[in-house]
Amino acid sequence: MKCDGMFPRGRGRLPDPERTAQTRKLIWHAALANFLACGFERTRMADVASRAGLAKGTLYLHFADKEALFEFVLQQLVSEPLARLQAAPVPAGESARAGLERLFVPMLRDFESSGRAAVLRLIITEGSRFPALAEIHRRLVIEPMMRLVDRMVQAEAGAVERLALSRFPQLVGAPVIMAAVWNGIWAGDEKLDPAAMFVAFLDAVFGPPA
Amino acid sequence: MKCDGMFPRGRGRLPDPERTAQTRKLIWHAALANFLACGFERTRMADVASRAGLAKGTLYLHFADKEALFEFVLQQLVSEPLARLQAAPVPAGESARAGLERLFVPMLRDFESSGRAAVLRLIITEGSRFPALAEIHRRLVIEPMMRLVDRMVQAEAGAVERLALSRFPQLVGAPVIMAAVWNGIWAGDEKLDPAAMFVAFLDAVFGPPA
Amino acid sequence: MKCDGMFPRGRGRLPDPERTAQTRKLIWHAALANFLACGFERTRMADVASRAGLAKGTLYLHFADKEALFEFVLQQLVSEPLARLQAAPVPAGESARAGLERLFVPMLRDFESSGRAAVLRLIITEGSRFPALAEIHRRLVIEPMMRLVDRMVQAEAGAVERLALSRFPQLVGAPVIMAAVWNGIWAGDEKLDPAAMFVAFLDAVFGPPA
Amino acid sequence: MKCDGMFPRGRGRLPDPERTAQTRKLIWHAALANFLACGFERTRMADVASRAGLAKGTLYLHFADKEALFEFVLQQLVSEPLARLQAAPVPAGESARAGLERLFVPMLRDFESSGRAAVLRLIITEGSRFPALAEIHRRLVIEPMMRLVDRMVQAEAGAVERLALSRFPQLVGAPVIMAAVWNGIWAGDEKLDPAAMFVAFLDAVFGPPA
DNA sequence: TATGAATGAGGTTTCATTCAT
DNA sequence: CATGAATGAAACCTCATTCAT
Numbered sequence: 001m002k003c004d005g006m007f008p009r010g011r012g013r014l015p016d017p018e019r020t021a022q023t024r025k026l027i028w029h030a031a032l033a034n035f036l037a038c039g040f041e042r043t044r045m046a047d048v049a050s051r052a053g054l055a056k057g058t059l060y061l062h063f064a065d066k067e068a069l070f071e072f073v074l075q076q077l078v079s080e081p082l083a084r085l086q087a088a089p090v091p092a093g094e095s096a097r098a099g100l101e102r103l104f105v106p107m108l109r110d111f112e113s114s115g116r117a118a119v120l121r122l123i124i125t126e127g128s129r130f131p132a133l134a135e136i137h138r139r140l141v142i143e144p145m146m147r148l149v150d151r152m153v154q155a156e157a158g159a160v161e162r163l164a165l166s167r168f169p170q171l172v173g174a175p176v177i178m179a180a181v182w183n184g185i186w187a188g189d190e191k192l193d194p195a196a197m198f199v200a201f202l203d204a205v206f207g208p209p210a
Numbered sequence: 211m212k213c214d215g216m217f218p219r220g221r222g223r224l225p226d227p228e229r230t231a232q233t234r235k236l237i238w239h240a241a242l243a244n245f246l247a248c249g250f251e252r253t254r255m256a257d258v259a260s261r262a263g264l265a266k267g268t269l270y271l272h273f274a275d276k277e278a279l280f281e282f283v284l285q286q287l288v289s290e291p292l293a294r295l296q297a298a299p300v301p302a303g304e305s306a307r308a309g310l311e312r313l314f315v316p317m318l319r320d321f322e323s324s325g326r327a328a329v330l331r332l333i334i335t336e337g338s339r340f341p342a343l344a345e346i347h348r349r350l351v352i353e354p355m356m357r358l359v360d361r362m363v364q365a366e367a368g369a370v371e372r373l374a375l376s377r378f379p380q381l382v383g384a385p386v387i388m389a390a391v392w393n394g395i396w397a398g399d400e401k402l403d404p405a406a407m408f409v410a411f412l413d414a415v416f417g418p419p420a
Numbered sequence: 421m422k423c424d425g426m427f428p429r430g431r432g433r434l435p436d437p438e439r440t441a442q443t444r445k446l447i448w449h450a451a452l453a454n455f456l457a458c459g460f461e462r463t464r465m466a467d468v469a470s471r472a473g474l475a476k477g478t479l480y481l482h483f484a485d486k487e488a489l490f491e492f493v494l495q496q497l498v499s500e501p502l503a504r505l506q507a508a509p510v511p512a513g514e515s516a517r518a519g520l521e522r523l524f525v526p527m528l529r530d531f532e533s534s535g536r537a538a539v540l541r542l543i544i545t546e547g548s549r550f551p552a553l554a555e556i557h558r559r560l561v562i563e564p565m566m567r568l569v570d571r572m573v574q575a576e577a578g579a580v581e582r583l584a585l586s587r588f589p590q591l592v593g594a595p596v597i598m599a600a601v602w603n604g605i606w607a608g609d610e611k612l613d614p615a616a617m618f619v620a621f622l623d624a625v626f627g628p629p630a
Numbered sequence: 631m632k633c634d635g636m637f638p639r640g641r642g643r644l645p646d647p648e649r650t651a652q653t654r655k656l657i658w659h660a661a662l663a664n665f666l667a668c669g670f671e672r673t674r675m676a677d678v679a680s681r682a683g684l685a686k687g688t689l690y691l692h693f694a695d696k697e698a699l700f701e702f703v704l705q706q707l708v709s710e711p712l713a714r715l716q717a718a719p720v721p722a723g724e725s726a727r728a729g730l731e732r733l734f735v736p737m738l739r740d741f742e743s744s745g746r747a748a749v750l751r752l753i754i755t756e757g758s759r760f761p762a763l764a765e766i767h768r769r770l771v772i773e774p775m776m777r778l779v780d781r782m783v784q785a786e787a788g789a790v791e792r793l794a795l796s797r798f799p800q801l802v803g804a805p806v807i808m809a810a811v812w813n814g815i816w817a818g819d820e821k822l823d824p825a826a827m828f829v830a831f832l833d834a835v836f837g838p839p840a
Numbered sequence: 841t842a843t844g845a846a847t848g849a850g851g852t853t854t855c856a857t858t859c860a861t
Numbered sequence: 862c863a864t865g866a867a868t869g870a871a872a873c874c875t876c877a878t879t880c881a882t
C-alpha cells in the first residue's frame with residue numbers, strides 16, 4: 001500500500017551545498033521582490049520562477065509550496081535586523097532620549113531605500129493571514145525592541161509624564177509604523193521622512209535635544 | 211407625447227427603488243463582513259452572495275465586478291466617520307491636549323468593538339493595491355483629521371517642543387495606527403486598549419492633564 | 421477568520437432538478453466511457469468535459485473532484501444489476517444446475533456487448549485502489565450473488581462432491597471473472613464466450629443437462 | 631591493429647558487466663516492489679530510485695523510460711514460473727485430477743506469500759494497457775499452461791462431461807484467477823486459500839479423490 | 841429583478857526525463 | 862558509471878463572470 005518512503009543512498013557523490021545555496025538565494029531574491037511588490041496572493045509562482053531565471057518546477061525542488069517559500073522569505077527578512085539590535089551595547093548614563101535616538105534614527109535613515117519599510121509593510125499586510133509568521137516576527141523583532149525601549153525609559157526615573165512610555169512602549173514604535181503605513185498608502189509623491197518624524201516625536205515627548 | 215411616466219404601470223413594472231436599496235444594503239453588509247474577515251483576494255463572490263441570501267448573479271446586477279463592490283463598501287465606510295468629525299465645533303480657548311482628547315478618545319473607546327479598527331486594518335492592508343480607494347480615504351478621512359490636528363496644535367503658540375506635532379501631524383495619528391496594527395498582528399490575546407494608549411501618548415507629550 | 425459558510429437563501433426561484441439531473445447524466449455517460457476505456461488515472465477531466473460537451477468547471481459543479489466522479493459512476497453501475505438479481509424468484513424444486521443456469525446464463529449472453537464485462541474489468545482493475553468502492557460492490561453485487569449460489573447449492577443435499585461449491589461459492593463466479601479477465605487481457609481477437617464457458621463449467625460439475 | 635582489448639585499461643576503464651548486472655538487479659527489486667504495491671501509474675521513478683538506493687538519473691542509464699522498466703520487470707517475472715512448468719515431467723497413466731493437483735496445488739500453496747498472486751494481480755490490472763506485455767505473458771505462461779491442461783484432460787477419454795474442460799481449458803485456471811482477484815479486492819481480512827479452493831474445484835468436477 | 845447553471849482563463853503542483861559534472 | 866539539480870508539459874481545480882429563464 002505504501003508507495004514511497006525514505007531509503008538510504010549508498011554509493012555516489014554528495015549533493016553540492018554551494019550550488020543549492022546559490023539557487024535558493026536566486027529564488028529568494030526573486031520571491032522577495034515579487035512578494036514585496038504584490039503580496040502573497042497576487043504573486044504567481046510562474047513569475048517568481050521566471051524572475052529567478054528558473055523553471056517553475058525548480059522552485060518546488062527547494063520549497064514545498066508557495067506558502068513555504070513565503071515563510072522562508074520572511075524568516076530570512078526578520079532574522080537580520082535582530083542581530084544589529086542585540087549587538088548594540090547601552091552606554092552607561094545615557095539619557096532615554098539619547099538612547100532612543102541612537103537606537104532608532106540610524107535604522108530609519110535608510111528605512112525606505114533599504115527596503116526595511118517595504119518589509120514591514122509586507123508583514124503588516126500579510127501578518128494576520130500568516131499568524132505563525134507574525135509570531136516569529138514578534139518574538140525576533142518586536143519583543144526585543146520593546147524590551148530595549150522599556151529598559152531605556154525605565155532607567156530615567158522621576159519624569160512623571162514619561163511613565164506613559166513605560167506603560168505603552170508601543171508608543172515609541174508608533175511613528176515608525178505610521179511612517180511605513182503612510183508612505184505605503186496615503187503619501188502620494190511626498191513621502192514622509194521616517195527619521196525626521198521620529199526625531200520630531202522625541203522632541204515632542206522629551207523636548208528639544210540638549 | 212408620452213405621459214405615462216407618472217403612473218405605475220401594470221406589467222413590466224418599473225424598478226422599485228426601495229427594493230433595490232434594500233438589496234444593495236444586504237449585499238453591502240455581507241460583503242463588508244467578508245472583506246473585513248478575509249481581505250479582498252480571499253473573499254469569494256459566492257460567499258458574499260450566500261451570506262447575503264442572494265444568488266451570485268444578483269451581485270452583478272448591483273455592482274459591475276468584485277472591485278466595484280469592494281470600492282463601494284469602503285466608500286460607505288469612510289464617508290461615515292467624516293460626518294462626526296466635521297460636525298464637532300471647536301470650543302474657544304480649548305487647549306491642544308483637551309481638544310485632541312475630546313476629538314479622539316471617544317472614537318477610540320469602542321475602536322475595536324465598533325469595527326472601526328477592523329476597517330482601518332482593511333484599508334491599511336488593501337490600500338496599496340487600490341490606490342484610488344486610498345486616495346478617497348485620504349481625502350475624506352485622513353486630511354480633514356490632519357487639518358484639525360494642525361489647527362489645534364498651532365493654536366497653542368510658544369510651546370517650542372510641540373512644533374514637532376505641527377510639522378508632523380501624523381504623529382498624533384500614529385498611536386491609533388499602531389493600536390490597529392498591533393491588535394491585528396502582534397497582540398495575542400492581550401489586545402491593546404487604543405483609548406488608553408492614546409491618552410498615554412498625550413501624557414507623554416503634554417504632561418499629565420491639568 | 422472564517423471566510424465562508426452556509427447561509428439560507430431567501431427570495432428567488434428554486435433550482436431546477438430536471439436540468440441538474442440531465443447534466444449529471446451527460447457527465448455520467450462521458451465519464452463512464454472514459455473510465456471504462458482508460459481507467460481512473462489515465463482519464464483526464466478535460467476529456468470527460470469535452471466528451472460531455474461541457475466546460476471543465478461544470479464537472480466541479482456536480483462532483484467535488486475526480487474521485488467523487490469516479491465513485492459516483494461506479495455506484496450507478498453496481499446498483500443496477502442488483503435489482504434484477506433480487507427480483508428473480510426461485511422456482512420450487514429447481515435443481516442447482518438449472519437454477520445457476522437460469523440465474524447466470526442470460527446475464528452472460530450479452531456480457532461483453534452490454535458493457536457489463538467492461539464494468540467488471542474496471543472494478544477488478546481499480547478496486548484495490550478504491551477500497552470503499554470495492555466494499556460497496558461487494559455488498560451490493562458480490563455478496564447477494566454468493567448468497568443466492570449458496571442457497572441453490574445447499575438445496576441439493578447428498579451430492580458429496582458438490583459440497584465444494586458450498587464451501588467455496590466463489591467457484592461459481594470464477595468462470596465469469598475468468599471470462600472478463602481473459603477477454604480483457606489474453607484473448608487476442610478470439611474472445612471467449614462467457615455464456616458458453618459458464619455452461620461448460622456447469623457441465624463439468626453437474627454433468628450434461630437432463 | 632589495436633590489441634588492448636584483452637587487457638584492463640588504466641584510465642577510461644571498460645564497463646564492468648558485474649557491476650552493471652548488480653545495479654540492474656537493485657533497480658529490478660525496487661521497481662518490482664513499487665509496481666506490485668502501486669501499479670504502473672502510481673509508481674514514481676523517484677521512489678524506485680530511492681528504494682534502490684540510487685539517484686533518479688541512474689535508472690535511465692539502465693532503462694530507456696518508465697515503460698521499459700516496467701516491461702523488464704514483468705518479463706523477469708513471467709519468465710521464471712515457466713521454467714518449472716516446462717521441467718515437470720508427466721508420469722505415465724496419471725489421472726487428470728491427479729495431474730492437475732500435482733501441477734497446480736504446490737504452486738498455489740504459497741500463492742500469496744510467494745508474491746505470485748500479487749504478480750498475477752499486477753498483470754491483470756495493467757495488462758490491458760500494455761498489450762505487448764500481456765502477449766508475452768500469454769505466450770510464456772498462459773498458453774503452456776493451457777496446453778498442459780489440455781493434454782491432461784484429453785488423456786482421460788470417455789468422461790463425457792469433462793469434455794467441457796477440453797473445450798474451455800481456461801476453466802481450470804478460473805479458480806486461480808478468482809482467488810487472486812478476490813483476495814485483492816473483495817476479501818476483507820479473510821483471504822481465500824487458493825490451494826484449498828482449487829482442490830474444492832477438482833472435487834466438484836472430478837468427485838472426491840480416490 | 842433575481843436566479844443558478846455554465847463558463848474558461850488562470851493558478852498551483854507533480855513527475856518523467858535530461859545533462860553537466 | 863553515477864549523480865542530483867534542473868526542466869517543462871500536463872494535470873487538477875478555483876472562481877469571477879455571463880446569461881437564458
